Structure formats: C-alpha cells, structure tokens
Amino acid sequence: MSKYLFQADYTTEGIAGLQREGGTGRRAMFERMFADMGGSLEAFYYGFGAEDLYMIVDLPDDAAAAAASMAVSSAGAIVARITVLITPETIDEATRRAVNYRPPGG
Secondary structure, three states, X not given: OEEEEEEEEEOHHHHHHHHHHOHHXXXXXXXXXXXXXXXXXXXXXXXXXXXXXXXXXXXXXXXHHHHHHHHHHHOOOEXXXXXXXXXXXXXXXXXXXXXXXXXXXX
C-alpha cells in the first residue's frame, strides 16, 4: 500500500455542491470511494489559503491514485493534485543505493 497526499481546489460548482451536502458528507463519499478502490482515507481536512482540501490516502498503487485523481478532476467540481508520500525508511534505502550520475559540465 502506498500513501498519497491529495490537495484540491473547489470550483464555483464544487463549492455550491459542498454547501448543499456539507463537509462530513463529502468526507463520507471519499471514504467510500477509496475503500472501493482497495484503499483507505487516513486524514481529511479543509483549509483556507492556497488549497481548499487536503487528504492523506492509502492506495494499492500509483495507477489507483491516478485513476482517483482523473475521476475527481474530470467531474469539474474539484481540481486535484497528487503527491506521492515517501517514508523515512524508504529514504534510508535510497541513500544506500549507488547512482551513476554526472552533473552538467562535470
């Protein structure tokens, strides 16, 4: 299972729907959606400022995350972005791997 940060901005249409349905109703819908995809919703928050919505989600793979993002964004009420979240243990493993890299001009 992989972790993803979904950040989203509501469109005018999306805000109107949120006002009708309420915040907990939208959270319940996302919980069902991610569960149907074999995942789970770990955290769900609204925010003021740069982003309207933040979710931390466990999903089986990148394809599931991309499918969720496309489905949500194509509906037109939300514009979503995904960030793959990496554990400290994965970073530890990455630091032990040799990479044959040369900087430009080096």
